[in-house]
């Protein structure tokens with residue numbers, strides 16, 4: 001293996017080569033200023049290794065590499081070949097599932113079975129967009145006999161992509177897949193908390209056969225490298241996933257620089273609504289999975305649970321028993337469902353929300369405590385006796401904490417479901433088809449699940465209403481955000497103008 005790397009070990013893979021450099025032009029390189037930063041293992045708080053840090057100068061270098069690749073051969077590459085390279089990459093992810101998942105669990109702390117699920121979803125996503133590369137089509141529009149008009153879908157150019165730490169590999173695939181399928185080149189910044197799996201995946205980019213500069217991946221801090229990307233004059237688009245606060249900064253940076261196109265996938269405070277006629281076993285499983293999957297670190301987490309009053313008492317009793325049974329612990333244990341939160345900062349934020357909830361007068365039905373004294377483990381937590389104005393009901397906690405309250409009827413459910421500034425996801429559990437459709441159509445959210453939760457699929461668009469974002473990821477819709485429309489209008493005949 002070329003470039004910068006260290007030997008690391010995971011309980012599932014034994015020793016492996018962990019790249020530590022910035023991935024620019026298909027090579028791992030040091031940052032210009034020679035800076036590095038530590039990567040922490042959230043399971044035991046130890047330092048795993050250090051990786052090279054990108055500063056503004058490295059962002060410039062990476063953007064130039066992407067620009068050169070775009071203006072050079074990539075924009076002339078056949079769609080068939082773009083698709084083939086993405087499918088190669090998908091196949092390599094599939095071949096390396098064990099390594100990629102183990103590195104993800106090591107760095108992020110997610111349960112290994114979930115990490116394998118993430119890699120499987122990366123495979124699906126990359127292969128899906130590989131399939132799209134030669135199906136991005138324009139149109140001919142007839143405006144009359146004197147003109148021939150055609151509409152092309154062209155790549156935007158160099159795309160800056162800034163991703164979070166909750167799904168490091170999956171966000172990598174969601175961003176890179178559609179961008180590259182549509183013929184763009186990218187500079188992607190990973191989250192400072194979780195740079196490792198993306199760097200391992202960079203080895204596969206080279207192996208898949210991508211030309212240098214098409215996909216560049218840098219580790220670094222949001223305030224430095226992220227800000228440099230979003231305000232860069234030679235970046236044509238920025239795609240961001242993360243907090244609403246930073247999303248606003250990204251838009252400002254775009255507005256204050258070259259008005260680059262912006263897509264944002266931000267937070268949520270999604271309602272999970274259970275009607276009295278729902279299959280209760282099924283509803284409890286999905287409500288549990290809705291909030292505790294990925295340790296509650298999901299932008300679409302079902303963090304506000306509403307249960308129809310007739311079944312509320314029964315539901316809460318069974319839900320708290322179910323939540324208390326979730327296996328929390330070592331992410332490398334096959335039976336673990338919930339590992340540690342990603343970082344000390346996130347751990348502290350969540351614990352302070354729990355304190356806040358208690359102070360506001362909400363009741364802890366289960367959980368509320370740290371587990372152990374090493375690693376960022378938190379008990380699955382349910383708050384009842386909440387009011388809509390409480391912070392724990394309005395703000396994104398991004399941890400294994402939900403609130404639960406009652407509703408009376410359909411109108412009431414729709415009203416509380418929509419009582420948030422967010423609009424990423426929602427769910428309704430019912431056995432009545434009319435209720436399901438009426439409520440789903442009335443909730444202001446980008447995704448509404450019926451009798452299920454968190455079941456995203458790369459073929460289905462995902463993104464936010466209201467303050468949950470701008471644009472869509474996944475599905476055909478993502479391609480709209482990575483192409484721009486050009487109209488070519490040709491005057492026919494030889495009559496002179498005027």
Ligand code: NAP
Pocket residue numbers: 162163164165166189190191192193220221222223225226227230241242243244246247249250265266267298299349396397398
């Ligand atoms: P964040 O700051 O929004 O981080 C997301 C990404 O943006 C990271 O790569 C981050 O870099 C980068 N970033 C930070 N400041 C930036 C700036 N000024 N310009 C450009 N990029 C910047 O999120 P966080 O601090 O990790 O988490 C805080 C909260 O955000 C969570 O509690 C949760 O509510 C929400 N969140 C949402 C999602 C989601 O999927 N929608 C994901 C993660 C977090 P760094 O490497 O320096 O962090």
Ligand code: MG
Pocket residue numbers: 039040041042106107108193194195342
């Ligand atoms: Mg980490």
